[in-house]
Amino acid sequence: MxxxxxxxxxxxxxxxxxxxxxxxxxxxxxxxxxxxxxxxPARLDPINARMNRRFIAVILSIIIAFPAVLTLSINYIYSGEAGWSAYVASSMVLLWFFIVPLFLWQRLSFLRVVIPAVIALAGFLRFMEYLNPGSGWYLKLALPVLCLVAVPFAIIGWLIEKNKLRSYYAASVIMFVMAMITFAVEFLTESYAYGSVKMDWSFYAAIPLGAIAAALLAIARRRSWRDRINRRIHI
Ligand SMILES: [Zn+2]
Structure with a gap:
């Protein structure tokens, strides 16, 4: 041996x-x-791996469904309606969309995980508005903010995954987008809350983010700097 x-x-x-x-x-x-x-064996059995992932997805679904079904039935038995339990059940649906797609796809990709999660979050927030009607916060605030954050980051994530955006360039773009999002979020919240826009706090957040983005871009464009930093942090 x-x-x-x-x-x-x-x-x-x-x-x-x-x-x-x-x-x-x-x-x-x-x-x-x-x-x-x-x-x-000459090769690993791919069918077995697929079955295992599906099995995990089923187990997780049962674990997530259990509190939802339990609270809905208790609530319905005692009050004849789905009052407070609607919050629990909808949160569990949201949780399902965040976790289970990771095990359902045979080939994971960034967008395959992010798109269902964002759509589920949009649906969840819309349902919260339905449970608490009034003021129209969903269309005026929640949905625009969600799109503002989700769309650019979905594009960036996809580009990183496809290797079209790399290391310091990627970090720089992320910082820059975060700075832009800060402005947009303040703009939306101000116009929703007061009807008029007076920008202030977003500058304090966006200026450092923009400075970091510029520094990262400078590093990305200079090979000697990049090499020196990589050696310092051992990558
Ligand atoms: Zn060996």
Whole structure:
């Protein structure tokens, strides 16, 4: 019996290299035998992995559904309507959309996770307005703020995933977008709350963010700076 000198896995004489880590097998007492039967599967079973993910999705769905169904039925039995339990149930639906899609997709991607979560959040907020009608905060404030945050970050995330936006450039763009979002959020909240707009606090947040964005952009454009920083922080 041989053992891998690198990872310690047990090896048969059929292996020239460790099937786990690829390190060469050297054991003078048990040399490599070409053509000896291999005890390891040739490939991992993808169906099994898929079933496991689906199983996790089902278990999580049951765990999330349980408090929703329980509170809805208790509330309905005692008062004949879904009053307070509607909050619990809708929160659980939102939670489901945040967690379970991670296990439902066979191939995960940024947008596949973010889009359902954002749509669910928009629906959740709309439902909250339905439960507490008045003032029109959903269309005037909640939905625009959600779109303002979600759309740029969905685009940035997608670009990073596609490797079109990298390291310091990506960080710089994120800081810049955050600065822009701060202005937009203050604009929306001011016009919603007072009907007129007087910008103040967003400058305090946006100016440092903009400065960091500019510094990151400068680093991204200069190779020597980038190398020096990477060496300092060991990447
Ligand atoms: Zn090994």
């Amino acid at each position: 041989s053992y891998c000198v690198n990872c310690g896995v047990e090896l048969e004489e059929s292996e020239k290299n460790c099937p786990l880590c690829g390190v060469e097998v050297i054991n003078p007492r048990m040399p490599y035998v070409e053509g000896a039967p291999r005890p390891y």
